[in-house]
Amino acid sequence: MSEEKKQSTATTDMKKLRQERKEYISGARDKMKGQNKIIKALKEALSGDPKTIPELAEIMGMKTDTVLMYVSTLKRYGIIGEGPKDGDYFKYELTK
C-alpha cells in the first residue's frame, strides 16, 4: 500500500473510532476542561509563598479534599513539591 493510501485509511479508521466512542470522548473532554481550570487556579495560588491545603482551599474557594486530591496528583507528576510544615499541615510549592 502506498504511503498516501495508508494515511487515508488511518484517518478513516480514526473517524470511525471517534464516532463509536463519542460519548466517552465528550465525557473525557468535559472532565479535562474542569481539571485544567482547577490546575490553573492551583498553580496561580501557589505562585507566591508555599501554602497548606486549607489555605489553598480558601483562596480557590474549593473543598479541602478536592484541593488535596489535585495537590497530591500534581506532586506525583513532579509539578508540586512538599515544603515546610506549618503546625499540623504541610505547605506545598511549585517545583517549576
Add this chain to the structure above:
Amino acid sequence: MKAKRDLQFDAIVIGGGIAGLQSALDLGDQGYTVAVVDKDATIGGKMIRLSKVFPTLDCASCITTPKMSSAAHHENITLFTYCTLNNLDRQTPDKVVAQLIQEARYVDPEKCIGCRKCEYGCPVYVEDDEQGGFNMRKAIYIPFSNAIPQIPLLDVENCSLCGKCAKVCPTDAIRYDMKPEEFSITAKTAVLATGFELSSMEQKPQYGLDRLQNVVSSMQMERLLAPHGPYNRVLRPSDGKEPDSIAYVQCAGSRDESLGIPYCSRVCCMYAIKQAMLLSGALPLADITIYYMDIRAFGKGYEQFYQNAKAMGIEFVKAKVAKITQGENQTAKLRYEDQEGNGGVMEREHDLVILSLGIVPQWDPEGICSVGCGQDGFIKSIMPKIAPTVTNIDGVYTAGVAAGPKDIVDTITEAGAAAMEASNYMKSLA
C-alpha cells in the same frame, strides 16, 4: 502480535498473586511449563499493594517483587495478564481447558518499551483506585511503578482520543483500535489461586456507608502507609492534616451475621496491629486506639507482636463499635459500649478511622467452572484436613485465600502444597 489461539502448557494457574506465583514457580522449577493468568494488568495480587507485612515488618514490595520478577523471567512460566476467564473445566483425565479473553490494552506489548512517555503526555486525570482513590493517574497508565509487565493500558472510557500518547510514543506502540482477543489454554492440571477482596465499605449503615470524611478501609490505609503511596506520608484525606488521633474498628466486616459474613477473616487483628505499629513509627505523637471484640494472634510470633504493640503504647479497647458519625472539625465520632472500664455508652472522636473489613472471595466460579464452593463462597476442599488443596475436580487444586481467609505464610505454604499435588497428578498420567 503473536497469534495465540490454542496454547498448550503442563499446568495453568489462575491468579498471579503470591499464591499463584508460588505455585507457578514451584511447578516451573520442576520442569513443567506453566501459564499464569491474571485478570489485572499486572501480577502481584494483593501482596504487592501492601505497605509492610506482619510480624517481621518486611517491606511488602521488597519481598514480592523478586517473586514477580522470577516468574516473569522463568523459562518455563508464561504470564497472561489482563485476561478474563470465561470457562475452565476438565475434559479428559489429561486435559483441562481454559477459555480466555485477552482484554485490549490499546498498547502493542511487543513494541512497548515501558518508558511511560504516553502517561506523562496524557492530559486526562482519572481517580486512581490503586492509590485508594486518594489521587489521580492518567487515562493511559502503568498500574504502579513496580507492575509486571511494565506495559501501560488505555482507559478508553476516560480517553478523549486526542492522540498525544501516540504522538509521544517512541516505538509507535499505541493501538487505539485494538480489540479483545479470544484464546484457549489446554493443560494437564490447574491451580485456582483467585484470592480475595475486602467486604464493602457501603454495607453497614451504622458505619456511614462510605460517606463519612476520614473513615477509610484497611487497604486504603495500606496505601497511605506505603512509601510510594498517594501522599508519601500519612495525612487525613479530608484536608491534609497530619492526624493526632487514629482508631481501628475491628470486625467491621466479619463475624457479623447481618452482613452475611459470620466467619472470622483471620488476618484483621494482625494487620491492624501491624498498621498501628507502623503509624506509631511514622507519627510518634499520635494516639492510636484499636477497638476490638477479641484479639486473634494465631501464628508464630504473633502473640509477641501483639504484646509489643501494647508495650509501644497502642491502646486496645474491648468494644464493638455500634455507630460512626461525622464529628466536629472533620473528625469521625465513634459510639461504643465500654466493656472493661466503668461500663456505659461512650463516644470518642478521632482524626482518622480505619475499618478492618472482612475478607470475601474475589471470584465466583458460577457458570465458569464446576469447582465446588462452601456456604461462605470460598473454594471447597474435599479433604480439608489431610489434603486441603484438593477440590472436587480431578487434577484441579486451590491455594491461598481462594480457599478461605489466611495469612501470607499459610498462603505460600498452601501454594507449595498445591504445586506438589499438581506435580503428582501429572506424574500419575505418565
